[in-house]
Amino acid sequence: MTRERIVHTAANLASDRSLDGVTIGVLADELGMSKSGVVGHFGTKEALQLATLDFATDRFRELVWEPVKDQTPGLPRLLAICDSWIAYAENSGFDGGCCVVQISYEFDSRTGAVHDKVAAAVRRWRRVLVADIEAAVAAGDLAPGVNAAQLAFGLESIASGMAPSRMLQGDADTRDWARQAMRTILGLHP
């Protein structure tokens, strides 16, 4: 399906540069199509951006959540999430890393539909993390009295921080640093 090809290519370009930088002309060129052929599927550039974001969040769920969703809720699944998340940060299938992280940092201080949609996607993911953190506390696997939202913030920050570490600094140990940092955030001693 052509629409799928378009948003896939758009997400790839967005991860590599920025979502705003994915112009209709560049995208059409990349796809070997005309500009009107591309824009006809969406109507406006903002609608294309929203569809690209949908594609990226689907890919995130597919590569991070789907592989672990049948694990035992609580600490076992939380640790599995950390591992699939780190693997995804290293190989998201997009050239420039996780497209959702890119869009989060690009649109955080703006207003509008893209800002709202990426905020909602991150919020949904946080609820998953918070639920497993709370289940882990209830099971006695994490210290009682931890602030679940604070820990979720910590895990998110570490996962997002992998992109500049790997790609800006070229750190070879990013994976190990992130794995260790996530366990420290959770209060687990190695």
Place this chain on the structure above:
Amino acid sequence: MTRERIVHTAANLASDRSLDGVTIGVLADELGMSKSGVVGHFGTKEALQLATLDFATDRFRELVWEPVKDQTPGLPRLLAICDSWIAYAENSGFDGGCCVVQISYEFDSRTGAVHDKVAAAVRRWRRVLVADIEAAVAAGDLAPGVNAAQLAFGLESIASGMAPSRMLQGDADTRDWARQAMRTILGLHP
């Protein structure tokens, strides 16, 4: 000095949108100048971007490093850095948060002069963190055997993660979460 006004305004716009999004026309409009009046100070857009990045890193050093540079090297200064860093993340003087974080995430997967310059700036800052972490270990204030580079990565990630937490999610507790997360990363128990 006009050049100073231009890069200050450019850094403000870049923090709010993106560095690439600071077009010469928009910048000239914002300043009440002509496009050629703006571009004449720099020659090319890339030179303007590099000058804007210089301004932003100067501001970071001034607001995060300068206030704590006379503190005792090691854990005391490290904790002071965490506090000034968090305060800066909440009020950098730029409308859209820390300009260096914005540029890091925007240019991490690109090549070129802006990528290289922001990478070097982050690297310099890391060396400061690593030195104080190592001094804290030597003084017996942090656990022996900690990986200083890994801890620096953790602190950086938390500080950078404040922007989407505050501005994308509107989290009112970002400051407290970050402060707690930084201490946890350092292995300090509250």
Place this chain on the structure above:
DNA sequence: CCTACCGATCGGTAGG
């Protein structure tokens, strides 16, 4: 899905 085209804006230059 295409060609052809719209007005606006892009980065930048010439000349003063």
Place this chain on the structure above:
DNA sequence: CCTACCGATCGGTAGG
């Protein structure tokens, strides 16, 4: 620092 201008590209439309 300005006006005036360059060719290229922007998002998008008309018509088929």
